[in-house]
Amino acid sequence: MDYNLIATATFGLEGITAKELTTLGYENLRTETSKVFFTGDEMDIAIANIHLRTADRILIKMAEFEAKTFEELFQGTKKVEWSKLIPVNGVMHVVGKSIKSTLHSVPDCQSIVKKAIVTSMSETYGIQTFLEDGPVYKIEVAILKDKVTLTIDTTGPGLHKRGYRENSGEAPLKETLAAAMVYLSRWQETYELIDPLCGSGTILIEAAMIMQNIAPGINRKFASEEWPTIPDHIFNQVREGARKAIKTKDIKLIGYDMDTWVLRTAKDNAIKAGVSEYIEFQKRDFEDFSSRKKYAFIITNPPYGERLGERQEVEKLYRMFGNYKDEYPLWEFNIITAYEDFERPFGINSTKNRKLYNGKLRCYYYQYLDNDLIKGQGDTVIQEMIRNS
CATH class of the missing domain: 3.40.50.150 (Vaccinia Virus protein VP39)
Known part of the structure; x- marks a missing residue:
């Protein structure tokens, strides 16, 4: 299955992350502040997580739409076919942020998105209650100037966590x-x-x-492996x-x-x-x-x-x-x-x-x-x- 993927990076490093992706063979990249957009399948999710040195996370972009009301946010989220990725026992953990947008209450946005995802999943699986005792799916609702972007994190703990540094002393450098x-x-x-x-x-x-x-993620695990x-x-x-x-x-x-x-x-x-x-x-x-x-x-x-x-x-x-x-x-x-x-x-x-x-x-x-x-x-x-x- 092909996905729209996002490699997030600290401000100022997105150009280097894009060059890393080019080196790995990816084309038609698009770069924005702190983000590099590319496409790929399950193998590419693994490659990006294991090989990228300067990226923070690898996200799957599920949807992008405009929303100025909670109803628009609910309907836009509900349209996404979440069940294609999230199983019936998946843990749906929703986080959020809102910048310069009409919908400025992040907790309310998170609640609306979670409700819309559960509604969509209910229609697919034919049940009303989900145990959520399986693999974790961290879903982010990010709203910038009323444009909503819904993503799922494939990484888990940030990619800077290589696994070799348990202690770092004062003022650690990522x-x-x-x-x-x-x-x-x-x-x-x-x-x-x-x-x-x-x-x-x-x-x-x-x-x-x-x-x-030596690939930086060679000795660690990622959320999407589950x-x-x-x-x-x-x-x-x-x-x-x-x-x-x-x-x-x-x-x-x-x-x-x-x-x-x-x-x-x-x-x-x-x-x-x-x-x-x-x-x-x-x-x-x-x-x-x-x-x-x-x-x-x-x-x-x-x-x-x-x-x-x-x-x-x-x-x-x-x-x-x-x-x-x-x-x-x-x-x-x-x-x-x-x-x-x-x-x-x-x-x-x-x-x-x-x-x-x-x-x-x-x-x-x-x-x-x-x-x-x-x-x-x-x-x-x-x-x-x-x-x-």
């Missing part, structure tokens, strides 16, 4: 954003990659998984194909941190992700940073200085980053921060900067590039990914 930072950088496996403030190791782990072509409309062999077949596609590349990644517990956590996370042999974690103060490498890459998520009294410490840290850029002029620095005036203490204007969100926190990704470093060396990570599709 795995999807970490993967996007690697894609947006120009790092290649021939160069050393360093995260001098590595925390739980997320950036380095995502980088290693990208280079080894659906009777998707045979068991579908997800198993995609996982088996993903395992066969894993590569072995000679790469070196280094992470520094001063917190022993955090480093131990990073090592454990790398082991669970299957990339521990490629990452070297060291207990080292950033003030003692040194390297003999002429060329290297830094991708990092330093402290933002959000707490009262931290501003001076954070600015000191950023000045140190600027000093290291002077000391290693041929290195490329890629730094994400929510600190509004980052370039001032750093002391150098970035080559590029891009607005991204770490959860709900607005950040900027500052990139300091060196044109001579990559010249003649081939494609960047994401360019190579697209070229080899």
Whole structure:
């Protein structure tokens, strides 16, 4: 069965998610803010969930219509053939949101949608009461400027939950954003990659998984795996194909941190992700940073200085980053921060900067590039990914 699918993504990452889908062989994509639209069947649902690194969820779009009254919302929802996807014992969990719309009461909209779905199901199955003790179907009613979009979530827990990170320390970086930072950088496996403030190791782990072509969802389960409309062999077949596609590349990644517990956590996370042999974690103060490498890459998520009294410490840290850029002029620095005036203490204007969100926190990704470093060396990570599709 073919579906209209939506890969949701954090604001600013939808273009990268679209490139991932292009690499996986999908065509005729349409991109909107935080969404990429494509079509596919049950196999494609499995492929997208298991392989996409920067998407948040994979949704099935069930309907789209205009509604300014509860009656219009009820009738539009009731027209959908919900029974084609939801079995008689399916758990129908309705969530919602409404922006700039006549129907602004989200709880009322959720209630109306649930009632309409049950009415539709009753007409199909010939019963009035549903036990709802089977697989879960998370249905969202999203209303924007009176346009209603009804979707069902195939993913379950967000795609950033790879399964390797049980503990993350303070200010965790979402795995999807970490993967996007690697894609947006120009790092290649021939160069050393360093995260001098590595925390739980997320950036380095995502980088290693990208280079080894380890699918991010290979070791986790998804809500749609429990659906009777998707045979068991579908997800198993995609996982088996993903395992066969894993590569072995000679790469070196280094992470520094001063917190022993955090480093131990990073090592454990790398082991669970299957990339521990490629990452070297060291207990080292950033003030003692040194390297003999002429060329290297830094991708990092330093402290933002959000707490009262931290501003001076954070600015000191950023000045140190600027000093290291002077000391290693041929290195490329890629730094994400929510600190509004980052370039001032750093002391150098970035080559590029891009607005991204770490959860709900607005950040900027500052990139300091060196044109001579990559010249003649081939494609960047994401360019190579697209070229080899």
